Amino acid sequence: MLDVVVAPPFVYLDQVRNSLTDRIEISAQNSWVGKGGAFTGEISVEQLKDIGCNWVILGHSERRHVIGEDDQFIGKKAAYALSQGLKVIACIGELLQEREAGKTFEVCFQQMKAFADAVPSWDDVVVAYEPVWAIGTGKVATPQQAQEVHVAVRDWLKKNVSDEVASKTRVIYGGSVNGSNCAELAKQEDIDGFLVGGASLKGPEFAVIVNSVTSKKVAA
Numbered sequence: 001m002l003d004v005v006v007a008p009p010f011v012y013l014d015q016v017r018n019s020l021t022d023r024i025e026i027s028a029q030n031s032w033v034g035k036g037g038a039f040t041g042e043i044s045v046e047q048l049k050d051i052g053c054n055w056v057i058l059g060h061s062e063r064r065h066v067i068g069e070d071d072q073f074i075g076k077k078a079a080y081a082l083s084q085g086l087k088v089i090a091c092i093g094e095l096l097q098e099r100e101a102g103k104t105f106e107v108c109f110q111q112m113k114a115f116a117d118a119v120p121s122w123d124d125v126v127v128a129y130e131p132v133w134a135i136g137t138g139k140v141a142t143p144q145q146a147q148e149v150h151v152a153v154r155d156w157l158k159k160n161v162s163d164e165v166a167s168k169t170r171v172i173y174g175g176s177v178n179g180s181n182c183a184e185l186a187k188q189e190d191i192d193g194f195l196v197g198g199a200s201l202k203g204p205e206f207a208v209i210v211n212s213v214t215s216k217k218v219a220a
Contacts, residue, residue, distance in 0.1 A: 002193075002214055005055050005089075006200065010043055014051050027055030027089065030063060033077045045084045056081050057195075059091040059111065061132045071111055075118030078125070087124040089195065090115050091174075092153070096133035104131075108149060109156050122165045126172060127153060128195040134175030136197060143184045143191075146173045150190035179208040186212040 007027040008016045017026045028048050036044035048056065058081065059074040069077075078088045092111040094104045108129070119125060129149050131141050141149075150171045158166035173185055174195030185191055193213050200206045 002210070004210055007055070007057055013048075013053055017052050025054045026052070027057055028053050029057050029060065031056045031058070031077060031081055031086070033073060034080050045081050045086055048086065049084060053086070055087045055089060057089045057091065057128075059115075061091065061093055061130060061135060065095070065132065071114035072118075074111075075114035078115055079118040079120065082119055082121065082124055087126070088119075089126050089128050089172075091128045091130055091195070093130040093132050093135075093175075099131065099133065104149060105152050108153060112153060112156055113160070116161055122157075122161065122169050126170045126193075128172050128174050129153060130174035130195060136176065138176055140176045140181055140185075141173070143188050146185060147188035147190055150188065154190055177209060179205040182209045182212040186215075 003025065004023065005025045005027045006016060006020070007029050010028060013026055013028065020026070028043065030043070031048055032039055032042040032044045036046055045056070058077050059069070059071075063069045064074070074090075078090055081088050092108045094107040098104060098107050112127070115125070115127075129146070131145075131149075133139060134141050150173065153171050154166050154169075157169060170192040171190060172193040172195050173191050174197065177185065177194045177196050178199040182194065185194070194209055196206065196209055199209060
């Protein structure tokens with residue numbers, strides 16, 4: 001079964017949920033790190049659950065590099081969300097200067113370790129690899145570049161968590177995915193799906209992207 005999840009801004013979550021079929025689930029783009037309290041401007045996991053939200057995206061590059069959230073804080077967020085029954089899309093990825101310095105694996109593994117140190121289980125975690133230099137820039141990692149990181153992430157899980165978690169955990173790719181490049185990316189053995197940005201706002205194109213993964217499942 002393929003999961004199709006959309007992540008509108010907080011203020012539209014309820015409206016979007018009510019306008020979609022149950023086949024499509026909703027996700028928040030962020031959540032608070034612990035139980036609710038006096039944290040003005042934050043959205044708690046409990047509030048998200050209350051309106052029927054099943055997923056949350058954590059560690060997105062803008063949260064890391066614009067807002068300043070560090071690896072450990074994001075790991076704690078993931079642990080709390082999972083403890084309350086939310087599924088987590090855990091984002092990792094390197095900056096352009098990190099890739100050019102040959103630090104892609106080092107950065108991604110450090111981000112993975114922060115999740116691994118915090119989460120109680122990987123059952124409800126999807127890892128999203130998003131090279132920061134490819135988000136909204138029109139630059140896309142080549143299928144080979146993406147596969148190289150995906151297989152390394154899976155290998156890291158095998159060595160640091162377990163063989164079972166490495167084989168069961170979905171690793172999806174994000175970064176300027178669109179209707180014309182999704183098929184080639186989806187053919188890569190270790191790319192299990194996509195985290196889609198701008199192209200998700202165009203219904204027919206989003207359907208093409210969803211179908212590129214569906215056809216892979218059928219072929220497999």
